[in-house]
Amino acid sequence: MSSSYNLEGSGGATINASLEAASPPRALADTASHRAFAKRRERGARLHLMLVAVLVLGPLVIYPLARLVLLSLTGPHGEFGLHAYTAFFSNPDATGVIGTTLAIVFASAGIASVLGVALAALLFFRPFPGAAVITRFLELFVAFPSFLVAFTLIFLYGSQGSVSIALQRLFHLSNPPLNFLFGAGGIVLAEVVFYAPFVVRPALASFAQIDMRLVEAARSLGANGFMVAWRVVAPLAWPGIAAGMILCFLLTLNEFGILLVLGSAHLVTLPVAIYSSATVDLDLPTAAAGAVVMLAMSLSLYALYRSVDRRQAMGAR
Template structure:
């Protein structure tokens, strides 16, 4: 049998194996090249779709907005910005906008963190259902919340009428809805769920052993919350809070329903300049200012969210 294994046979087998390996390598290289070509083609298709869709729907309107804000009666000009910032009422409008922004977004953030803490650390029957409802709540348009509050706390709302009949009052006792109080209440109710979801996600990433270790060392519940839980979950809480500020800054539906003639914020002023005064350059200048504020908040949100993801990766 050993006579069958000759040097020529071994060389032939080696050559055949080498040829087979070469074919497999060539096939693998061809497959890899084909996959890369398909990926590049898919990327080009996505880029083409992005240009075709985002170009006319997003980029072109923004470019036109900026150009309109820089257009005067006799060519390029910053007169629209001078008119916007030179208006004596602009300072009051910006002050009102910031006051409502910080009051609404701040209270909504506190309420969102509190709700997330209860739902995560103190689960009760129905907590999962409430969580799902809060997740669904963010899909509602904001003006529905405003109308709901009118049906409850308006002059003919069920709560107002109930209190009036209960205490035999001559008029409905609740008269706060159409003004700053009503706008802040509606925005807090509507935007608090936007903070709940990222806060719950941050709580889910916590190392429960750290919490148990703090409790075993005698730390009180308040100390555990402020010294362990909140610092560890802060990136998610901060991301939700900044998102809440961003959305509240651009809120218009609630203001349109519950606002009064004396409650003018930046979105309302821009809308009024464009539709009532027909001063499109000044409205465009205000819109550009508001766009810069929104982009600044969005950049901050992205930065915090990036740190959150990086921290979660290091944690694992």
Template sequence: MSSLSSPDTPGPLGLAGQAEADAAARRLASAAAHTAAVKRRERLAQWHLLFIAVVVLGPLVIYPLVRLVMLSLTDAHGLSGHAYATFFSNPETRGVIGTTLGILFASASLASLLGVALASLLFFKPFPGARMVTRFLELFVAFPSFLVAFTLIFLYGSQGSVSIGLQRLFNLQTPPLDFLFGIGGVILAEVVFYTPFVVRPTLASFALLDQRLIEAARSLGANGAMVAFKVILPLAWPGIAAGTILCFLLTLNEFGILLVLGSAHLITLPVAIYSAATVDLDLPTAAAGAVVMLLMSLSLYALYRRVNSRKVKGAGHGR
């Protein structure tokens, strides 16, 4: 009697097992191919990073910074801290650092407060033309800082249009406005120039707020001040803090406004470094001052990155 099935012919269960094995093999092959592709992309990214570091960052950033540090740490006899000793032992250094920090905190604090207030007005109390003002503030950050200084001179200088107009209006013998070339003019110019740098990140933080929380607080009877300080500020503070720290960082490194409006008695750290390098021709001392200023800037930048990463994480959790 002939058999209904041959030993060499797989049954239904054998066919199903073979199909599963083939599918598993294909999945393994696909996973292996994907892993190999990921490794190739990682290697390619590493080569790109190495190329950028060697060809672009090397001659433009890394080498100058290394040379700057080495110049501040060496003299004719080799490694030495003489440049730093000269820089910090100079009796004028304390006054220079004090002037720098005073202008920094005055300008950046006022610019931050004004930026947050202006962003709050543009976002929560929009008025006709508010969008145009926002676009202008975005464009304003592309202007060079010394242009703001010259604009203030043309307007509020002793021979500026506003000053001459007031003189003629009130029949004065001398122009009434004479404050630009000094600490008052520098602070005014820096506040005007750096306020938009606070407005933009603050507006971005306000845009991420959950409006339902604000409406709920208002429905429970909270007034404007309570909503602002109990709801909006705790939620938007990472963006506000990031914009404020950025403002401090940029104000610390400001040079154009100081060069135009600073007087002979208003010497800040950037001006002192510039003077040591170009007037006194004391490059090691100038390099030491530049390294000190670089460390201050990097500290602010590290703080900015930390706060900004918290803002990004908070936005991700909010979504």
């Protein structure tokens, strides 16, 4: 019995030894096979992505943008040149249009950013009954078309709006007391109402990443609310807040619906000027030149937004 056991043990040891000797090459072969399969799969994914880019992005995005740039470089007689850009920037009204556009963008996005951050801080640090409902409503609000906000303000605060008529009847006025919507004031108000929620969500996400022990430690050391907000909360949440603010500036720059509804003949912004050049004046090269200028401004803001958002993601890790 003992010899049989020894033979079985010896045979088992021999088999185990042979398996151990054979396992490293097999493991290496399996690893190489898995790597080759992963590389083939990655190449296939890249080919699929290129195919999607060619079939979908090509005719829908790349080709129209290329045609836009080529059209902006086309002269009045079909020659290649910068005539459209010269006509655009040499127009005395162009400086006023760009200045008006930037003024409205900075006023609207600036006020919307401050209001959005303040509302996010209130919802996060001072929660109250119904705060969750307001947060969900703000998330839903960003799905609304912007021109609906403009029409809502007209129905409420226009010269024939319900609030204006109620005030006129209440105080026995001969004329409606509210008549500011069709101009810079109405545009800024509508854009602030519409784009402030776009800042609330990134600000809330940034506040949620703060280690609240730091806030409690600052309070325990005697810091008041302003000191905590300025010295603790703001530096930690600043990347997310900055990303939301830049996104607000980008969306406000590209806004068209509110401008078309509430803008007047004396308040021409860059999107409206491009639209008028293309549809009213039928000057497509000049409209294309203005569109390329606006596209360059938008891409610059988007690149800045991506840089800040990438820093926030790296900081969160």
